[in-house]
Structures are given as structure tokens and as C-alpha cells.
Amino acid sequence: MKSMKKYSEKLRIALCTLSIVFFTFSSHAQEEQSDQGNTINYGIKGGVTFHEFTNQPPHTGGKMGFSAGVFGSYEFSDLIALQMELGYFQQGGTYVQFIDDTRFGVPESYISKNVKNASVTLHNIYVPLQAKLTIFSQSYLPKLLIGPYLDVNFAATESYQKTGEIEDDIYVTTNGDAVVTDQYEMFQFGAVAGMEFYIPTNANWNMLLGISYKYGIMPVKKSYSYIDYYAVTEDFNSNALSITLGIQF
Numbered sequence: 001m002k003s004m005k006k007y008s009e010k011l012r013i014a015l016c017t018l019s020i021v022f023f024t025f026s027s028h029a030q031e032e033q034s035d036q037g038n039t040i041n042y043g044i045k046g047g048v049t050f051h052e053f054t055n056q057p058p059h060t061g062g063k064m065g066f067s068a069g070v071f072g073s074y075e076f077s078d079l080i081a082l083q084m085e086l087g088y089f090q091q092g093g094t095y096v097q098f099i100d101d102t103r104f105g106v107p108e109s110y111i112s113k114n115v116k117n118a119s120v121t122l123h124n125i126y127v128p129l130q131a132k133l134t135i136f137s138q139s140y141l142p143k144l145l146i147g148p149y150l151d152v153n154f155a156a157t158e159s160y161q162k163t164g165e166i167e168d169d170i171y172v173t174t175n176g177d178a179v180v181t182d183q184y185e186m187f188q189f190g191a192v193a194g195m196e197f198y199i200p201t202n203a204n205w206n207m208l209l210g211i212s213y214k215y216g217i218m219p220v221k222k223s224y225s226y227i228d229y230y231a232v233t234e235d236f237n238s239n240a241l242s243i244t245l246g247i248q249f
Contacts, residue, residue: 039074039075039081040072040073040074040075041072041073041075041081041248041249042070042071042072042073042248042249043070043071043205043208043246043247043248043249044068044069044070044071044246044247045068045069045070045071045087045208045210045244045245045246045247046066046067046068046069046087046244046245046246047066047067047210047242047243047244047245048064048065048066048067048242048243049064049065049066049067049089049090049091049240049241049242050062050064050240050241050242051063051064051065051090051091051092051093051238051239051240051241052093052094052238052239052240053092053093053094053095053120053220053221053236053237053238054216054236054237054238054239055236056234056235056236056237057095057224057225057226057234057236058226059095059096059097059226060093060094060095060096060236061093061094061095062093062094063092063093063094063119063121065089065090065091065092065121066090067087067088067089067090067126067242067244068087068088069085069086069087069088069089069126070085070086070087071083071084071085071086071087071246072084073132078134079133079134079135080131080132080133080134081131081132081134082129082130082131082132083128083129083130083131083132083145084127084128084129084130085126085127085128085130086125086126086127087125087126088123088124088125088126089124089125089126089151089240089242090121090122090123090124091121091122091124091151091214091220091238091240092119092120092121092122092156092220092238093119093120093238094117094118094119094120095118095120095224095226096115096116096117096118096226097115097116097118097225097226097227097228098115098116098226098227098228099112099113099114099115099116099228100112100113100227100228101113101228108165109164109166110162110164110165110166110172111164113164113165114162114163114164115162115163115164116160116161116162117160117161117162117163118158118159118160118161119158119159119160120156120157120158120180120184121156121157121158122151122153122155122156122184122220122238123153123154123155123156123157124151124152124153124154124188125151125152125154126149126150126151127149127150127151127152128147128148128149128150128192129147129148129149130145130146130147130192131145131146131147132144132145132196133145133146139198139200140197141197142195142196142197143195143196143198144193144194144195145192145193145194145195145196145212146191146192146193146194147191147192148189148190148191148192149189149190149191149192149214150187150188150189151187151188151189151190152186152187153181153184153185153186153187153188153220154181154186155179155181156179156180156181156183156184157177157178157179157180158177158178158179158180159175159176159177160175160176160177160178161173161174161175162174162176183221184220184221185218185219185220185221185222187218188216188218188219188220188238189216189217189218190214190215190216190217190218190237190239191214191215191217192212192213192214192215193212193213194210194211194212194213194242195210195211195212196208196209196210196211197209197210198248204249205247205248205249206247206248207245207246207247207248208244208245208246208247208248209243209244209245210242210243210244210245210246211241211242211243211244212241212242212244213239213240213241213242214239214240214241214242215239216237216238216239217237218237219235219236219237220236220237220238221235221236222235223235224236
């Protein structure tokens with residue numbers, strides 16, 4: 001409970017800070033628009049994510065999640081704009097861990113020797129700041145986006161299966177869920193690049209389809225051992241491909 005309260009407090013602080021940054025950016029852009037006549041766009045979007053743990057340690061894999069958020073952009077010219085987003089983004093992946101404490105002289109049992117298959121979801125506040133480039137003159141071709149991002153992980157949850165031997169040649173598999181927030185880094189940095197297609201409508205808004213790829217530069221988990229042994233550890237990252245649909249006003 002103390003762990004959840006601690007991260008709930010951190011989430012509130014992170015949300016307040018990021019909201020101030022986002023709306024400061026929007027307000028400044030509106031002031032600039034009134035002075036210079038430049039264009040401000042904003043909107044909402046959401047979609048699916050395909051994310052995975054990178055394979056620095058072996059036996060890692062991917063899974064699906066979803067994302068949702070808001071964005072605002074400020075056009076400096078017909079060629080370049082600055083776009084900022086604030087959203088919720090699921091990330092993470094899967095891993096297999098081999099537990100064998102019998103190497104330390106512990107009697108063999110289901111607890112001391114088992115195989116764990118786990119699926120982890122990182123619940124992140126996602127804040128990318130990207131340059132939006134219009135390099136194609138045709139309106140049906142996409143705009144390109146590239147820039148850094150910050151993830152604030154406010155919770156990490158894990159579903160797992162453990163398989164082990166309870167008697168000679170008798171194996172059992174158990175299932176469970178756990179909150180594992182303390183095992184993952186709170187802040188993650190990386191780079192994101194993608195493209196957005198804009199579909200005009202008869203109303204005062206456009207539909208958009210976006211595809212982007214997040215590359216994690218900083219690790220999401222440090223000193224992980226796939227054989228649960230302190231002398232064999234690796235850091236690993238989490239990367240993600242996302243597909244989104246949205247509305248731009």
C-alpha cells in the first residue's frame with residue numbers, strides 16, 4: 001500500500017507538471033498566432049501499441065496495448081511546425097526467467113526451481129516534442145515527425161505463469177498478478193519518429209492517421225538477470241510501434 005501511495009503521489013505531481021508545460025506551450029502559441037497570424041492546431045488521438053522488451057538479455061518478447069492523448073502544434077511556416085503531445089501510453093513486453101536456487105544448496109522444490117513466463121505493462125505518461133515537416137506538396141501525402149520524448153512510469157503491472165516440479169516427474173503451473181512498479185525506472189527517455197496522414201472533412205476538423213516508432217535510449221529496467229543470478233545481469237529497454245487515429249481542429 002505504501003508503494004502504491006508513493007507512486008500515486010508521484011503520478012499527481014507528474015500530471016500537474018506536464019499539464020502546466022503543455023498548456024503553457026498552447027497559450028504561448030496562441031499569443032504568437034494573434035501577433036503573427038501563424039497557425040495553431042490541436043486535437044485528440046488514440047490507438048494501439050505494439051511494444052517489446054529489447055533483447056539485451058535473452059528470452060524477451062512483445063505484446064499489445066493502447067494509447068490516448070491530446071496534442072497541439074504551432075506552425076512556423078508551411079514547411080515546419082512544432083508539435084507537443086500529452087497522453088497515456090502502454091508499453092512493456094514479455095520475458096522468461098529461470099529460477100534455480102539449488103545451485104546454492106537449497107533443496108529442490110517448486111519454490112526453489114521453476115520457470116517464470118511474465119507479461120509486463122508499463123503505464124506511462126507520454127510527452128513527445130517533435131518537429132513536424134511538410135516535405136510533400138501533395139496534401140494526401142504524410143507529414144513527417146521526429147523528436148525526443150519523455151515517459152513517466154507511474155505503475156507497472158505483471159501477469160505471470162510459474163512452472164515447477166512438486167514431486168518426481170509431477171509438474172504444476174500457477175498463475176498470478178503483481179504490481180512491480182519498484183522494479184522499473186520512473187523516467188524513460190528516447191527518440192520517436194513517424195508520419196501522419198490528414199483526411200479533410202466537411203466540418204471544421206480533419207481526421208488523421210498516424211504511425212510512429214518509439215526507440216528507448218534509457219533502460220526501463222536495470223540489472224535484470226534471466227537466470228536470477230547477480231553475476232549475470234543486463235539492463236533492457238522497451239521500444240514500441242504505435243498506430244493512431246485522431247481528430248485535428
